[in-house]
Amino acid sequence: MPMIVLTTLARVEVTTGTRALVTGASSGIGRALAQKLAQRGARVGLAARSVDQLESLAAELPGGPHLVLPCDVAVRADVETAVARFVAQTGGGIELVVANAGIAHYGPFRELAPELVERMTQVNWLGTVWTVRAALEPMVAAGRGHVVIVSSGAAQRSFPDAAVYGATKAAQRAFGEALRHELDGTGVSLTVAYPGEIATSLHDHEKATMPVWYHGDARASPPDELADAILDAVARDRRAVAYPRVVGLLGVAHGISPRLADTVLRRLRGPSAAPRRD
Numbered sequence: 001m002p003m004i005v006l007t008t009l010a011r012v013e014v015t016t017g018t019r020a021l022v023t024g025a026s027s028g029i030g031r032a033l034a035q036k037l038a039q040r041g042a043r044v045g046l047a048a049r050s051v052d053q054l055e056s057l058a059a060e061l062p063g064g065p066h067l068v069l070p071c072d073v074a075v076r077a078d079v080e081t082a083v084a085r086f087v088a089q090t091g092g093g094i095e096l097v098v099a100n101a102g103i104a105h106y107g108p109f110r111e112l113a114p115e116l117v118e119r120m121t122q123v124n125w126l127g128t129v130w131t132v133r134a135a136l137e138p139m140v141a142a143g144r145g146h147v148v149i150v151s152s153g154a155a156q157r158s159f160p161d162a163a164v165y166g167a168t169k170a171a172q173r174a175f176g177e178a179l180r181h182e183l184d185g186t187g188v189s190l191t192v193a194y195p196g197e198i199a200t201s202l203h204d205h206e207k208a209t210m211p212v213w214y215h216g217d218a219r220a221s222p223p224d225e226l227a228d229a230i231l232d233a234v235a236r237d238r239r240a241v242a243y244p245r246v247v248g249l250l251g252v253a254h255g256i257s258p259r260l261a262d263t264v265l266r267r268l269r270g271p272s273a274a275p276r277r278d
């Protein structure tokens with residue numbers, strides 16, 4: 001006879017009074033998420049290093065009061081302090097945390113400075129771990145909450161000249177996939193977001209040296225559309241959200257056969273996206 005297993009369903013619908021902390025809120029995707037959250041009535045914790053940008057964002061967001069949380073996500077103590085401050089100042093709770101802060105350094109692996117390898121690892125991967133780790137305890141104690149990890153389409157299928165960046169994003173994916181199951185029954189859930197090319201400042205420092213396969217600017221999707229897709233995925237408690245949809249399709253193709261994904265990529269992005277034929 002089939003056994004029916006009842007689990008605690010966790011749904012966080014962002015509404016008036018929802019307490020949400022976003023890392024990397026000073027620009028791009030994090031900023032768009034903070035705006036969408038505030039528009040829906042959330043009280044938002046804005047974490048990043050650029051305090052001036054966070055303060056002007058806090059001043060222009062509706063509702064609030066919103067909290068500026070200066071922090072380098074690569075520094076565990078910084079993240080723990082930021083989350084603790086947010087929880088203390090919002091009455092002892094947090095319903096949503098978005099581990100979004102990230103950096104990118106593209107280029108051939110053999111030419112990538114080891115310091116940049118370390119920095120991407122510390123910010124993208126460990127920064128995610130410290131953020132989620134700090135926010136989980138108050139959520140689990142309350143029996144309710146939702147974690148969002150902003151990974152990348154590069155975690156579904158990584159690209160040449162972005163080997164280390166892709167590896168940090170794949171680490172986020174593996175972490176999130178396991179943790180979502182681990183949290184079963186706690187009332188806390190988790191969604192991993194897989195953005196494609198989004199129009200932000202992520203690559204501003206390396207525009208002149210981006211790989212040929214990168215389309216970027218003209219064809220990049222607006223961050224506010226991605227933010228809507230992420231909040232919709234949270235409300236539906238989806239394990240993953242890929243945006244735009246082609247990112248998810250590429251992930252499916254790669255899952256079936258990396259060689260099939262090579263062919264798709266060569267058609268979509270030219271030979272530099274998958275130069276090796278075997």
Ligand SMILES: NC(=O)c1ccc[n+]([C@@H]2O[C@H](COP(=O)([O-])OP(=O)(O)OC[C@H]3O[C@@H](n4cnc5c(N)ncnc54)[C@H](OP(=O)(O)O)[C@@H]3O)[C@@H](O)[C@H]2O)c1
Pocket residue numbers: 023024025026027028029030047048049050051071072073074100101102103104123124150151152153194195196197198199200201202203
């Ligand atoms: N744009 C894309 O095409 C794309 C595609 C896939 C995935 N993503 C991912 O989306 C996330 C957000 O990137 P974005 O595109 O919005 O880029 P962005 O406009 O450059 O924003 C990056 C954010 O991360 C923050 N940040 C960077 N290093 C930090 C650190 N050490 N501590 C705290 N905050 C830090 C930045 O703030 P401060 O500099 O003020 O600290 C900024 O707010 C990243 O994880 C990125 O990998 C982006």
